[in-house]
Amino acid sequence: MALLIRGGCIVDPTQGIHEVGDIWIDKGRIHRIVLPSRGDSAAAPGPKDEVIEAKGLTVIPGIVDMHVHLREPGYEYKETIATGTRAAAAGGVTTVACMANTKPANDQGAVCQFILAKAQKEGVVRVRPIGAISRGLEGAELAEIGELKESGAVAISDDGRPVADSLLMRRAMEYARTFGLPVISHCEDPHLAANGVMNEGLVSLELGLRGIPRIAEEVMVARDLLLAEWTGCRLHIAHVSSAGSVRLIREAKERGVAVTAEVTPHHLILTDEAVRRWDTNTKVNPPLRSPKDVEALHQGLADGTLDAIATDHAPHGRVDKEVEYELAAFGISGLETLLGLSLMLVHQGTLSLEDWVRKVSCNPAKILNIPGGTLKPGVPADLTIINMERSWRVDPEAFFSKGRNTPFHGWTLRGKAVMTFIGGRKVFHESEGILATTDASVCL
Amino acid sequence: MDRVAQKGWWRKDLLGIQDLSREEIEIILDTAESFKEISTREIKKVPTLRGKTIVHLFYEPSTRTRTSFEIAAKRLSADAVNISVSTSSVVKGETLLDTARNLQAMELDVLVIRHAAAGTPHMLAEVLPASVINAGDGFREHPTQALLDMLTVRERRGTLEGLRLTIVGDIAHSRVARSNIYGFRTMGAKVRVVGPATMIPVGVEELGVEVFYDLKEGIREADVIMMLRIQKERLQGAFFPSEREYARFFGLTLEALKEARPDVLIMHPGPMNRGVEIAPEVADGPYSVILDQVTNGVAVRMAVLYLLTGGARIGVAH
Numbered sequence: 223m224a225l226l227i228r229g230g231c232i233v234d235p236t237q238g239i240h241e242v243g244d245i246w247i248d249k250g251r252i253h254r255i256v257l258p259s260r261g262d263s264a265a266a267p268g269p270k271d272e273v274i275e276a277k278g279l280t281v282i283p284g285i286v287d288m289h290v291h292l293r294e295p296g297y298e299y300k301e302t303i304a305t306g307t308r309a310a311a312a313g314g315v316t317t318v319a320c321m322a323n324t325k326p327a328n329d330q331g332a333v334c335q336f337i338l339a340k341a342q343k344e345g346v347v348r349v350r351p352i353g354a355i356s357r358g359l360e361g362a363e364l365a366e367i368g369e370l371k372e373s374g375a376v377a378i379s380d381d382g383r384p385v386a387d388s389l390l391m392r393r394a395m396e397y398a399r400t401f402g403l404p405v406i407s408h409c410e411d412p413h414l415a416a417n418g419v420m421n422e423g424l425v426s427l428e429l430g431l432r433g434i435p436r437i438a439e440e441v442m443v444a445r446d447l448l449l450a451e452w453t454g455c456r457l458h459i460a461h462v463s464s465a466g467s468v469r470l471i472r473e474a475k476e477r478g479v480a481v482t483a484e485v486t487p488h489h490l491i492l493t494d495e496a497v498r499r500w501d502t503n504t505k506v507n508p509p510l511r512s513p514k515d516v517e518a519l520h521q522g523l524a525d526g527t528l529d530a531i532a533t534d535h536a537p538h539g540r541v542d543k544e545v546e547y548e549l550a551a552f553g554i555s556g557l558e559t560l561l562g563l564s565l566m567l568v569h570q571g572t573l574s575l576e577d578w579v580r581k582v583s584c585n586p587a588k589i590l591n592i593p594g595g596t597l598k599p600g601v602p603a604d605l606t607i608i609n610m611e612r613s614w615r616v617d618p619e620a621f622f623s624k625g626r627n628t629p630f631h632g633w634t635l636r637g638k639a640v641m642t643f644i645g646g647r648k649v650f651h652e653s654e655g656i657l658a659t660t661d662a663s664v665c666l
Numbered sequence: 667m668d669r670v671a672q673k674g675w676w677r678k679d680l681l682g683i684q685d686l687s688r689e690e691i692e693i694i695l696d697t698a699e700s701f702k703e704i705s706t707r708e709i710k711k712v713p714t715l716r717g718k719t720i721v722h723l724f725y726e727p728s729t730r731t732r733t734s735f736e737i738a739a740k741r742l743s744a745d746a747v748n749i750s751v752s753t754s755s756v757v758k759g760e761t762l763l764d765t766a767r768n769l770q771a772m773e774l775d776v777l778v779i780r781h782a783a784a785g786t787p788h789m790l791a792e793v794l795p796a797s798v799i800n801a802g803d804g805f806r807e808h809p810t811q812a813l814l815d816m817l818t819v820r821e822r823r824g825t826l827e828g829l830r831l832t833i834v835g836d837i838a839h840s841r842v843a844r845s846n847i848y849g850f851r852t853m854g855a856k857v858r859v860v861g862p863a864t865m866i867p868v869g870v871e872e873l874g875v876e877v878f879y880d881l882k883e884g885i886r887e888a889d890v891i892m893m894l895r896i897q898k899e900r901l902q903g904a905f906f907p908s909e910r911e912y913a914r915f916f917g918l919t920l921e922a923l924k925e926a927r928p929d930v931l932i933m934h935p936g937p938m939n940r941g942v943e944i945a946p947e948v949a950d951g952p953y954s955v956i957l958d959q960v961t962n963g964v965a966v967r968m969a970v971l972y973l974l975t976g977g978a979r980i981g982v983a984h
């Protein structure tokens with residue numbers, strides 16, 4: 223029995239496809255794409271075949287969110303692998319790469335294996351762990367990076383706890399290169415950040431909040447670009463937030479440094495003006511910056527300096543956010559708004575639809591060197607079916623994620639995932655909710 | 667009082683000076699002026715706020731501001747309760763919101779809050795039916811301090827329009843500086859700030875102030891000089907090298923004062939570090955209005971309590 227997704231607008235930049243057609247899926251894999259405009263003849267489905275009508279809908283390779291905090295093990299009150307992957311499926315995301323700042327930190331093979339085992343048992347989408355750079359994320363000694371890779375880690379990062387020691391970062395890059403792993407850097411000089419809670423500028427001055435200056439990020443972006451150039455390691459800059467960082471990365475790419483970079487939907491859409499409402503859901507690290515920075519991020523995304531859009535999904539419990547602004551936890555729950563928010567750039571004309579698919583799917587898969595990001599025949603059928611025109615209101619209470627911490631509460635977004643498929647299985651349907659958990663066979 | 671009532675005061679809370687209009691500031695200053703006389707009576711008490719419950723919730727140590735609020739409340743016959751950090755539930759790990767909800771459940775009318783975290787008064791004002799008065803939130807604002815400063819200058823000069831105010835010291839970490847910048851600018855004064863660049867916050871020019879790094883230049887032709895307290899414990903070594911050097915370049919001495927107008931007013935929100943930001947001869951000198959500030963503090967806080975509790979609206983006169 224095969225599955226036919228019929229009459230959708232298929233967008234797959236890896237094959238140069240952007241047109242209406244049919245997708246045949248067999249045994250969980252893409253079997254064939256039928257494009258009438260290319261003279262393909264549409265085969266009729268047999269009586270045993272399942273047909274999904276996708277007329278008027280857009281079909282893309284499943285979204286790969288390369289920056290997610292699933293919080294398990296250790297912070298299950300904020301999120302679990304079960305809830306986080308449900309949020310992903312509902313947001314049209316088929317693969318999440320999860321950061322190492324759990325408790326215990328994912329700094330050894332056993333933790334990686336635990337995460338993968340949990341994901342197989344309770345998860346809904348594919349989970350790709352990111353290992354720690356340093357033991358306990360303490361920035362002192364290297365974690366067991368070789369074993370992490372063997373256990374399934376696709377990159378290493380001390381996300382949330384930037385590596386302040388330049389020598390350790392150099393060694394980490396050299397060591398990671400040995401195993402062919404990219405290093406993902408959360409760039410923030412902790413001394414310059416100086417316990418700040420928002421962007422340093424006029425708004426922080428008026429609100430009397432300690433600022434995190436752009437240079438806190440840019441100093442470390444510059445350092446890590448130089449280290450990557452020196453060591454030859456593949457470097458990925460997480461959640462770029464400032465115009466200066468975009469410029470540094472653009473220059474490094476021009477000289478051939480092996481660097482890629484991501485940006486979050488919230489940094490593309492909000493500025494530090496949002497903090498004036500004292501909504502602790504606007505507290506995020508790196509902080510929301512100025513309109514000038516937002517403009518530079520849009521430009522960087524359009525000209526290819528920024529390769530990927532990733533959420534930095536950082537779910538928190540109410541107790542973490544319903545406190546004084548200075549005391550509130552950093553982070554935004556982003557998986558369920560990724561699609562709707564990032565499509566704003568397509569609707570505005572900043573990104574073509576193909577480029578958007580590259581940023582949310584093809585490029586992150588390539589950066590992490592994992593399957594996905596394509597609908598080429600033979601690959602597992604991970605795909606997202608989108609209604610580009612559907613308007614919907616963001617209601618955190620309806621989130622699958624335990625983290626209701628979003629500054630987009632009440633926003634009306636255009637574009638929504640209506641179905642999400644993992645290995646040819648429908649795991650999410652807009653009106654039916656979560657339909658299935660993955661099983662071992664589809665976890666690659 | 668009738669005049670005030672006619673103008674009408676509608677705000678539930680006093681969270682900062684930034685969002686006040688010139689008219690609103692004038693209402694408060696006029697009301698404060700009329701309250702000053704009460705403090706000179708033999709029996710310094712009027713029944714205006716009888717039956718009102720006021721809680722002073724102080725998460726930061728304070729002698730002057732808390733005492734001033736307490737005296738203001740008592741002179742208006744309100745029931746005032748003081749809660750300071752060491753005796754509160756904070757040590758038991760209760761969240762601020764829970765503390766506030768508990769107080770509200772006891773039917774308080776006004777909550778006066780001081781907190782090290784900016785924005786805390788906003789957070790409380792949003793959830794509490796009671797009036798919230800900001801008695802200092804982090805580096806953000808200290809509205810009653812700016813009001814008493816404005817009252818003090820207005821008494822001496824008749825108006826703030828066209829005056830030059832120079833604020834000297836740690837502007838970056840000062841709520842007093844922010845509130846005064848907003849207030850004096852709204853009232854038509856020109857504002858300068860002076861200090862080492864480490865203490866001048868990024869973007870301060872956008873508030874419409876002029877920045878000087880040289881004290882003598884900064885106070886030239888000034889009508890009012892406001893010296894800020896230097897927090898030695900926190901800042902020394904990081905923001906300036908030593909008290910000695912700070913005093914030398916940014917301390918207000920009789921020598922430096924020669925640059926200012928002969929009738930300049932010297933202010934300080936207290937507590938002073940004599941010999942650091944202000945020389946004793948200056949603090950005690952003829953131009954100093956530092957103790958007038960303290961006296962006016964009580965009047966301004968009486969006015970704010972009166973206006974927020976609806977005294978003007980319900981027409982209760984003292």
